[in-house]
Amino acid sequence: MVEGKNSILNSYEILLGKEPVEIIKKKARAFEDKSILHVNATKFGGGVAEILQNMVALMEELNLDVKWKAFSAPDSFFQISKKMHNALQGNYKINFSTEEVNQFLEQAKEIYDQVHPEEDFVIIHDPQPCPVIKHAEKRKGKWIWRCHIDTSNPNPKAWDLIFPFLQKYDARIFTMKEFAKSELNKPIFYITPSINPFSEKNKEMDLDTAKNIVQKYVPLDLPIITQVSRFDPWKDPLGVVDAYNKVKEKIPIRLALIGSLASDDPEGVEWLEKVREYANDDKNIYILTNLDGVGDLEVNAFQRVSKIIVQKSLREGFGLTVTEALWKGTPVIGGDVGGIRLQIKDGESGYLVNSIDETAERILYLLKNPKIAENMGKKGREKVRNEFLLIRHFEKYLDLFKSISN
Secondary structure, three states: OOOOOOOHHHHHHHHHOHHHHHHHHHHHHOOOOOEEEEEEOOOOOOHHHHHHHHHHHHHHHOOOEEEEEEOOOOHHHHHHHHHHHHHHOOOOOOOOOHHHHHHHHHHHHHHHHHHOOOOOEEEEEOOOOHHHHHHOOOOOOEEEEEOOOOOOOOOHHHHHHHHHHHOOOOEEEEOOHHHOOOOOOOOEEEOOOOEOOOOOOOOOOOHHHHHHHHOOOOOOOOOEEEEEOOOOHHHOHHHHHHHHHHHHOOOOOEEEEEEOOOOOOOHHHHHHHHHHHHHOOOOOEEEEEHHHOOOHHHHHHHHHHOOEEEEOOOOOOOOHHHHHHHHOOOOEEEEOOOOHHHHOOEOOOEEEEOOHHHHHHHHHHHHHOHHHHHHHHHHHHHHHHHHOEHHHHHHHHHHHHHHHHO
């Protein structure tokens, strides 16, 4: 176990006190002789990769034998798996050809051969590698499927495709009860994602430093409203632009739309171009990506300098960017959907919205009432401290391991 002032656990002890750290150390000791494997589609871009990067580091510090493997696959597979993702989140217009179904299922054998899942606990993240379990009929370890998306109202064609594989897992994890359909085998666990408060994206940063970073990209002479998310129809970036257009008629503002382009998201570049076109050369709309040098440190700064963070999602398993902004004491206006409802208590730690007009109204209200915005930010930070930090997230994994080991 890493000791000293630079250890992750020491940092948590300073932040939260000794008791929660001692609890997780004790729980982890029970699994020091067990091996753990995480499997997902990419090690860069998006919330799953970010969570795993931080969680694996914490697990290693706790003397756990952990591996994280991302699989490779042809671009055509990721086109199909993105359709699967969108269908499971409720796009009923999507259909799958026989060829697409066959490729999706056949890729599972290739993924299985790549990752060699033989550990005591194998955690498969999201739909892309879900069917891998059919090639592990003689498995000795416990297999867990972790769903990171909103499956409360899935396209039946997509659900029927993955359902037989979900039933084979020893446990299933969803973010909230509404996402788990009643016909699923038990046990089912409900675990919210989390942020690492010490990462480059979330570490403490004074306001002057943050301003110096932000002004390299956006002038600071007007209030900045920011949405940080993938360029994806479910994040409704076009709706954010519409809300901005309504607000600017009454108060001069600037809008920043920040996102990263991930290797498992073929829609990202397409939607980035759609957003640029929709912005219509508005000089006060700034569309920024990791290709512009806007990485974790820059996102950290934008989330601190912005007057309001918007996450106007139409579907959302859990908006990590909501939690990130709340941790910085910045008020958040989020879509009244999915996991965002767990993060924002409407009117207390932010606002939940259901339309473009409502989004614009809430932005205007908070800009005109900075004291209320400040109080919301404080309450939001405390909620993250109590519920959505990585150490609490991983403690729930340890409880799950214990439960299915009996």
